[in-house]
Amino acid sequence: MNKQGKCPVVQGQDYEVSVTDLGIHGEGIGKVEGFTVFVPGALPGEKAKVRISRVKKSYAVGKLIALKETTPHRVKPECPVYDQCGGCQISHLSYEAQLEVKHRSVVNVIERIAGEDGALVEPVIPAAHPFGYRNKMAIPAGFVKGVPSLGYYRQGTHDIVPTAFCNIQKEENNDLLRFAAEFIRKHSISCYNEKTGKGSLRHVMGRVGDDGKLMVVLITATRDLPCEEEWVREMTEALPFVVSIYHNVQDRKGNVILGKTIRKLYGSDTLKASIGPLQFEVSPYSFFQVHREQAEVLYSKALEFAQLTGEETVIDAYCGTGTISLYLAQKAKHVLGIEIVPAAIEDAKKNALRNHVDNADFVAADAGVIMPKLYKQGSRPDVIVMDPIRAGCSEDILKAAAGMEPKRIVYVSCGPSTFARDAKILAQMGYQLRKVQPVDMFPQTMHVELVALLERKQLFPYREKAGKIKNTEMEQLSRSPTKKSDQDSD
Numbered sequence: 001m002n003k004q005g006k007c008p009v010v011q012g013q014d015y016e017v018s019v020t021d022l023g024i025h026g027e028g029i030g031k032v033e034g035f036t037v038f039v040p041g042a043l044p045g046e047k048a049k050v051r052i053s054r055v056k057k058s059y060a061v062g063k064l065i066a067l068k069e070t071t072p073h074r075v076k077p078e079c080p081v082y083d084q085c086g087g088c089q090i091s092h093l094s095y096e097a098q099l100e101v102k103h104r105s106v107v108n109v110i111e112r113i114a115g116e117d118g119a120l121v122e123p124v125i126p127a128a129h130p131f132g133y134r135n136k137m138a139i140p141a142g143f144v145k146g147v148p149s150l151g152y153y154r155q156g157t158h159d160i161v162p163t164a165f166c167n168i169q170k171e172e173n174n175d176l177l178r179f180a181a182e183f184i185r186k187h188s189i190s191c192y193n194e195k196t197g198k199g200s201l202r203h204v205m206g207r208v209g210d211d212g213k214l215m216v217v218l219i220t221a222t223r224d225l226p227c228e229e230e231w232v233r234e235m236t237e238a239l240p241f242v243v244s245i246y247h248n249v250q251d252r253k254g255n256v257i258l259g260k261t262i263r264k265l266y267g268s269d270t271l272k273a274s275i276g277p278l279q280f281e282v283s284p285y286s287f288f289q290v291h292r293e294q295a296e297v298l299y300s301k302a303l304e305f306a307q308l309t310g311e312e313t314v315i316d317a318y319c320g321t322g323t324i325s326l327y328l329a330q331k332a333k334h335v336l337g338i339e340i341v342p343a344a345i346e347d348a349k350k351n352a353l354r355n356h357v358d359n360a361d362f363v364a365a366d367a368g369v370i371m372p373k374l375y376k377q378g379s380r381p382d383v384i385v386m387d388p389i390r391a392g393c394s395e396d397i398l399k400a401a402a403g404m405e406p407k408r409i410v411y412v413s414c415g416p417s418t419f420a421r422d423a424k425i426l427a428q429m430g431y432q433l434r435k436v437q438p439v440d441m442f443p444q445t446m447h448v449e450l451v452a453l454l455e456r457k458q459l460f461p462y463r464e465k466a467g468k469i470k471n472t473e474m475e476q477l478s479r480s481p482t483k484k485s486d487q488d489s490d
Contacts, residue, residue: 008033009052009060017050017062019043022101026089026446028064037062040155041083043093044101045071073097079167086155088168088444099124099440102448106416106438113420114433121436125297130443133291135208135273137166137173138257141184141191141201148184148191150177150204158194168444172214172241173206179238180204187230192221194253200226202250203257207282209271215244217284219258221251225265232266243267246284258285275299278326278355286347287320291441298412298439298451299327302385305410305435305453308332312382315374315404317367317397322348322360324387324412329360336381337362338370368396375404385410392418395425402429409454414441416450423454430457 009015009032017030019042028042030050036059042048047069050062077083077091090098107118127133139150142160151162164181165174184191184201192199205217216235218225225231225247236242244267250259262284270281273288276296282288289295302324306314308331316325319337321344329335329352337360339345345364352360363370384406386393392415393401401409409431413419416438423433431454438450 007055007060008035009037009055009062011052011055011060014049014051014065015062016068017042017048019046019048022090022446024446032060035060039064041092042067043071043074045069045073071097077167079163081152081161081163084154084161085152085163087152087166089446091167091444095126095130095443098130098443099126102438102440102446105446106436106448106450109417109420110423110433110436113417114423114427116423116427116433120433121438124438124440124448125294125301127291127294127440127443129293130440131167132170133293133443134166134169134173135292136288136290137169137177137206138203139177139180139205140203141189142193143191148189148201150181150184170208170212172208172212172239175239176204176206176214176216176242179235183227183231183234187227189226197221197253200224205248205257205284207271207273207284207288209243209273209282210279212241213243213271214239214241215246215271215282215284216242217246217248217258217262219248219250221249223249223251223261228265236266244269244271248284275323276327277330278323278351280321280323280351281354283347285343287344289323289441294439294441295323298441298449299324301437301439301451302410302412303327303331305408305437305451306332306383306385307408308383313380314383314385315367315371315381315406317371317384317386317393317401318388319348319362320344320387322351322362324385325360325362326351326355326357328383328385329357332383333359335360338365338367340364340366366396368394368400371397371400371404375400380404381406383408383410385412387412388418390415390418392422398422398425398429402426402431405456407456411452411454412449413452414447414449416448419450419452423452426454431455432457 015032017037019028019030021029028039030037038061039050041064049065051065052060052062054061073094075094103124107121110116111118149162151160154161190200192202200220200222203219207215245265249261270283273280273282312332314328314332314335316337319325319339325335325337342364345362348362384401434455435453438448441449
């Protein structure tokens, strides 16, 4: 409603909207008589003729009819299905302007939610390669006008938009996409129908490792893989860089791509992939950063903020498969990685052995439970690193981290707003926000990650009484955590 308490727009009517900002999905934001209107496709600094398609109590959504004034930052997307696919939200915006939008979004949450000075936010570190960076592809299969097809989902739907390439994917994944699309048409492969639950092929997954080597996972709703022998023979002939082929069964409804049943059809068990000086073995289920170059930038910044001299003990409270832990171990005396997912801890231990790191240990546990125990046992880490899921840290972990009184907390976040919330809580527990460094991990999208440094205020240390934190036994920790989404960081 406007100041007069009336809705100034009517569904189906046209209005002139001056766009001033972008929403979380890359849609333009403007106002009509003070009433918010979202306009997909419009950019800040533009005036647009907009036809209202939906009216809600506090906002409306409009269709872009024509641009009356355009911003000099508007560019023509190279992707022919850009306006249909929901993957790249802001490819119509110059890269320099993308960085500015992301910087402004981080400043906004730091000031509005954390209550801190926006000047603490450094300019976003750009990607050297803003296209062709994604090393992981999971593309859905389906029927389009009765023809077996591969493509990305139309924005806001599960309708497939057929395509032969994706501008942000590694070329090896695009080669796989073109091969698989031709293969399923040639062999009349039965694709899965979400509505009926019938059909077989659901997704084709590709993961690119070192030297352009490719792991392929074919995901079906059925126990068998149609044309299995042909898949292996024709794929290895057409794509000589394929080193591994798996068949995975996902027979449950929903958006989870991989099922629990998997078998290898060809090649090696794992894929070799490096970040900086460290090498990792990647399996079909492994978490691994999809933009390796920027992951190295992010981890290097976390290492810088940790200010390690070789004498410090470090706790990595959300260590996953140990990537950040092993990075920190290069300059720390000792690193303890904590992760609630046992399989991830096993991968972390293997990664430590693979990289000859002997000053890092890993434990499968709930950090909010085990950290107070470690404190009681006399553990006093100099630095605590946290890299939680998009939802941020639990209250127990924030209390536990502050209660251990480290000199510094280094917080890596894929959700700036939840980080800002947690930073405000940590400030109440005696930790002052010192630096915020955004990193562009996902160019052409609205997503931005950051690494932040918080330091303990010497005069106001925070101590949490152990009795306020649940004391569940480590071996009883069997609940399933929420994992990072594929679009955020994998």
